[in-house]
Amino acid sequence: MEVGVVGKPNVGKSTFFNALTLLDAPMAPYPFTTTVPNRGVAAIRAPCPHVEKGVPCSPGNAKCVDGVRWIPVNLVDVPGLVPGAHTGKGLGHRFLDDLRAADGFLQVVDLSGSTDAEGRPVAPGSHDPAEEVAWLEEELVAWIAEILSRDFARHARSTELDGKKVEEFLAQRLTGLSISPFAISTALRTVPVDRSHPARWSEPERVALARELLRVAKPRVVVANKCDRANAETAAALASRIEPIPSVPTSAEAELTLRRAARAGLVRYAPGDPAFTLPDANRLSAGQRKALDEVQAILARWGSTGVQSALERMVYDRLHQIVVYPVEDENHWTDSKGRVLPDALLVPAGTPASEVAFRVHTDLGQNFIRAIDGRTHRALAADHPVEPNAVIRIVARK
């Protein structure tokens, strides 16, 4: 699972990225601070089944803290895009190629309206963040259309000569873009192109296909950042202007402050929580105390910093992922070495049991006999969809 962080310059993309990964990507109050993509690992929360089992777990890939599993998700932060980036404005848009594998885009905008379209500081409230949602979509469409069009005529002609299916042709053009066959067939159904003659597809037809592919294959969530300098009315106005794209008000700066303070042992705070506590208030300098007071006020006003929810909104609600726990012993929920619930996997909702087996190991998938639900002890056939949070054993031919 990979999520891309995109948006115009100076809105807080790298701050948001650092808050979720605790890395140190450069951040600064001017445009184009980021010039090369930053990659890191964030995590989303899931209730750990060890709590209902009443035995401690031994997590491998996803740590467990107080009954909450933190499931890793790859995050990529890129340079800022400006209107016209596909024609070379700003830093252009070639760096978007580093987001080819992204399953969805978190678009960070400046809810406080204190940066113009190019990311230059302006008076708060003087720029409407809804505008950048519209033009950023055009930039993403232009990027996919360009990938689709690279060396198009030659490939299209050879497709026609070889009598290859148009779905196959598009899949090849879009290799590595994490666009499913489902998205491709949906786009071909929606956009009335001549299926037998891709070489005749016009530029506007290719752009229309790119737009549809983006809509189906790359869900977006808008991260309405700098909410510490905005109010609930502005957040509601943005939400209604950009419907149906969901938006989450965030203060990436507050989240980064809290996570760094928690790492230093100055506060107790679990990402996404509505509050934090101070284990030893005497350890704080006057500056630290002031910064934490400000964060406290943001939490009181908004309920949380929103950063953790924004990522979870993407992975759970927009990408429809669920967590499953494969085990080898359906009674004790252990692997062959006796470790309880060692692995937590993200899979799309509705994934059949046999597909989960493939995700664990190709051999298990190929030799699948049945799966067994660790709670009900019922057998699941190959095509049976796994439940969210399922603990399952795969039974395979030896």
Ligand SMILES: Nc1nc2c(ncn2[C@@H]2O[C@H](COP(=O)(O)OP(=O)(O)OP(=O)(O)O)[C@@H](O)[C@H]2O)c(=O)[nH]1
């Ligand atoms: N008030 C406020 N400022 C923020 C917040 N998040 C980031 N900033 C500030 O916004 C400025 C830009 O932050 P960056 O994270 O560098 O922004 P970016 O979008 O990565 O910028 P580029 O890499 O130049 O595209 C910095 O001065 C941050 O401190 C926030 O939640 N609230």
Ligand SMILES: [Mg+2]
């Ligand atoms: Mg940046």
